[in-house]
Amino acid sequence: xxxxxxxxxxxxxxxxxxxxxxxxxxxxxxxxxxxxxxxxxxxxxxxxxxxxxxxxxxxxxxxxxxxxxxxxxxxxxxxxxxxxxxxxxxxxxxxxxxxxxxxxxxxxxxxxxxxxxxxxxxxxxxxxxxxxxxxxxxxxxxxxxxxxxxxxxxxxxxxxxxxxxxxxxxxxxxxxxxxxxxxxxxxxxxxxxxxxxxxxxxxxxxxxxxxxxxxxxxxxxxxxxxxxxxxxxxxxxxxxxxxxxxxxxxxxxxxxxxxxxxxxxxxxxxxxxxxxxxxxxxxxxxxxxxxxxxxxxxxxxxxxxxxxxxxxxxxxxxxxxxxxxx
Amino acid sequence: xxxxxxxxxxxxxxxxxxxxxxxxxxxxxxxxxxxxxxxxxxxxxxxxxxxxxxxxxxxxxxxxxxxxxxxxxxxxxxxxxxxxxxxxxxxxxxxxxxxxxxxxxxxxxxxxxxxxxxxxxxxxxxxxxxxxxxxxxxxxxxxxxxxxxxxxxxxxxxxxxxxxxxxxxxxxxxxxxxxxxxxxxxxxxxxxxxxxxxxxxxxxxxxxxxxxxxxxxxxxxxxxxxxxxxxxxxxxxxxxxxxxxxxxxxxxxxxxxxxxxxxxxxxxxxxxxxxxxxxxxxxxxxxxxxxxxxxxxxxxxxxxxxxxxxxxxxxxxxxxxxxxxxxxxxxxxxxxxxx
Numbered sequence: 026x027x028x029x030x031x032x033x034x035x036x037x038x039x040x041x042x043x044x045x046x047x048x049x050x051x052x053x054x055x056x057x058x059x060x061x062x063x064x065x066x067x068x069x070x071x072x073x074x075x076x077x078x079x080x081x082x083x084x085x086x087x088x089x090x091x092x093x094x095x096x097x098x099x100x101x102x103x104x105x106x107x108x109x110x111x112x113x114x115x116x117x118x119x120x121x122x123x124x125x126x127x128x129x130x131x132x133x134x135x136x137x138x139x140x141x142x143x144x145x146x147x148x149x150x151x152x153x154x155x156x157x158x159x160x161x162x163x164x165x166x167x168x169x170x171x172x173x174x175x176x177x178x179x180x181x182x183x184x185x186x187x188x189x190x191x192x193x194x195x196x197x198x199x200x201x202x203x204x205x206x207x208x209x210x211x212x213x214x215x216x217x218x219x220x221x222x223x224x225x226x227x228x229x230x231x232x233x234x235x236x237x238x239x240x241x242x243x244x245x246x247x248x249x250x251x252x253x254x255x256x257x258x259x260x261x262x263x264x265x266x267x268x269x270x271x272x273x274x275x276x277x278x279x280x281x282x283x284x285x286x287x288x289x290x291x292x293x294x295x296x297x298x299x300x301x302x303x304x305x306x307x308x309x310x311x312x313x314x315x316x317x318x319x320x321x322x323x324x325x326x327x328x329x330x331x332x333x334x335x336x337x338x339x340x341x342x343x344x345x346x347x348x349x350x351x
Numbered sequence: 352x353x354x355x356x357x358x359x360x361x362x363x364x365x366x367x368x369x370x371x372x373x374x375x376x377x378x379x380x381x382x383x384x385x386x387x388x389x390x391x392x393x394x395x396x397x398x399x400x401x402x403x404x405x406x407x408x409x410x411x412x413x414x415x416x417x418x419x420x421x422x423x424x425x426x427x428x429x430x431x432x433x434x435x436x437x438x439x440x441x442x443x444x445x446x447x448x449x450x451x452x453x454x455x456x457x458x459x460x461x462x463x464x465x466x467x468x469x470x471x472x473x474x475x476x477x478x479x480x481x482x483x484x485x486x487x488x489x490x491x492x493x494x495x496x497x498x499x500x501x502x503x504x505x506x507x508x509x510x511x512x513x514x515x516x517x518x519x520x521x522x523x524x525x526x527x528x529x530x531x532x533x534x535x536x537x538x539x540x541x542x543x544x545x546x547x548x549x550x551x552x553x554x555x556x557x558x559x560x561x562x563x564x565x566x567x568x569x570x571x572x573x574x575x576x577x578x579x580x581x582x583x584x585x586x587x588x589x590x591x592x593x594x595x596x597x598x599x600x601x602x603x604x605x606x607x608x609x610x611x612x613x614x615x616x617x618x619x620x621x622x623x624x625x626x627x628x629x630x631x632x633x634x635x636x637x638x639x640x641x642x643x644x645x646x647x648x649x650x651x652x653x654x655x656x657x658x659x660x661x662x663x664x665x666x667x668x669x670x671x672x673x674x675x676x677x678x679x680x681x682x683x684x685x686x687x688x689x690x
Binding site: 045050076081082084086087089090094095096099101102118121122126127128129131133135137166169187189191 | 502
């Protein structure tokens with residue numbers, strides 16, 4: 026199995042899709058000559074040309090909206106919103122348009138649109154280039170929400186997202202682009218709505234997304250030294266959610282910690298906690314602990330940023346709290 | 352006849368009398384339909400709320416008459432006229448007003464979300480300006496595949512204040528996409544007059560297109576033949592790969608923003624005067640020289656069709672409550688060999 030970076034995995038997924046299927050094209054800001062602000066689409070202009078690798082104006086409403094219209098007319102567009110903070114500008118198109126055409130038309134329309142975006146802190150981008158807004162979209166019927174944390178997952182989930190007949194918000198994490206991981210020789214699609222157990226354990230389940238999957242795995246190593254056995258589960262798809270796997274894991278371990286980089290209040294961890302308390306109430310030995318960013322717009326200075334966002338140590342602390350309750 | 356930028360176009364002698372007569376019948380059908388839904392709404396029979404386009408029928412009918420079957424439109428919250436003009440039977444539109452399975456959106460849409468995808472109606476949008484970007488995207492698909500089709504968003508002057516409008520105009524012009532932007536320029540944004548919502552005079556709306564160096568044509572929106580002629584030329588222009596066209600149709604809304612709007616903001620005498628001098632149906636009747644007898648026969652036919660649609664809708668099928676969840680997600684896969 027070759028080892029590639031998360032960035033290369035996205036690029037490889039996009040390229041394999043586009044080689045195979047003329048309906049697929051990508052558009053977004055600075056994705057052509059520059060290869061995207063994160064370098065994900067580097068080299069793709071040379072291979073696929075400007076018709077299928079389209080630089081757009083700085084127009085997030087039109088980028089998403091044009092993707093919706095092309096998707097309704099039989100194309101499979103992949104649009105890129107450079108930073109997920111900028112999704113706010115295209116919110117109307119995503120929430121009122123993409124998500125609702127199918128229902129409003131009584132099933133006449135499909136919107137097979139993939140909206141790739143990225144975000145995340147850890148490099149002092151300040152308050153408008155690092156938010157984690159994935160939970161907003163989980164609240165909207167008609168949308169699917171994917172958040173991949175490894176090279177293998179990001180490639181396999183991208184494939185399934187592009188071929189899903191619904192609009193998919195596809196979240197990548199900025200700080201994961203350089204991480205390396207093994208991927209199968211042949212691209213293997215990963216069905217949406219399937220969680221991945223990264224590490225098996227028997228005392229506590231940590232349900233984590235994005236960067237916090239890696240932080241949680243680190244925390245699990247540390248906990249192991251204290252004799253605490255931690256299971257780490259990544260839902261990978263936030264909507265639809267693989268509730269079965271999550272509930273099964275918590276029934277086994279009897280304790281649960283949720284972990285994401287987004288702020289705790291109203292975050293995806295709240296949904297996970299609700300799912301877990303309902304599905305595993307009689308099994309739980311401690312309240313569900315939530316780990317996430319502190320409730321503040323992200324400050325610039327590295328010491329403040331470091332303080333505001335969660336790390337392995339925060340996950341470890343939460344693990345210890347749940348164990349201490351028993 | 353050649354369209355000249357900056358010149359408001361009127362027309363006669365473009366269409367054969369028979370074709371014009373059909374458009375007269377269609378406008379009349381739409382008028383009677385809208386009067387009927389107003390009546391049934393006031394009688395408490397229709398759920399939700401409604402916006403009628405009484406006074407603006409010539410824009411809908413002239414534009415849609417000039418389109419080919421594969422062309423697509425995107426409509427607004429004031430959608431009945433566009434939908435009927437694009438060919439959806441009155442029965443299906445009326446059934447949608449009643450929330451019935453037989454409705455053109457299966458009861459899922461209502462007055463503000465009329466769809467008929469098979470007939471090229473990609474949907475009526477209830478967010479002002481919100482439907483425009485998708486029409487640009489539809490045009491992008493046509494251009495990428497080399498299909499001689501055109502995407503036609505309808506919108507009002509109020510929508511030209513939205514970011515969605517400007518981003519759509521900008522992208523369509525930048526990529527030279529086959530879009531005809533049809534401005535139904537009635538001078539009102541709901542209850543707010545042009546003077547309070549536009550930095551331009553109603554007569555100067557071409558500046559919206561000039562900002563993007565887009566071809567713009569002005570047309571008398573009360574003259575269905577002129578609208579037809581302008582749209583036909585606009586279609587030829589955009590399908591020929593010469594970039595999008597901004598078609599500015601000056602028109603008049605004879606009613607309130609919504610059914611039941613007391614219009615406290617508007618001079619009643621002015622509305623009455625407009626109805627007497629600018630009614631597109633009366634103007635066409637005069638051009639056709641219809642006899643009273645002829646006009647009455649056409650009116651009776653339109654009225655009967657609308658009455659029949661009400662009876663069908665009243666007797667239509669209610670969706671099962673749990674159908675609410677039926678279309679949230681599409682099933683299957685978009686793989687080339689997928690379901």
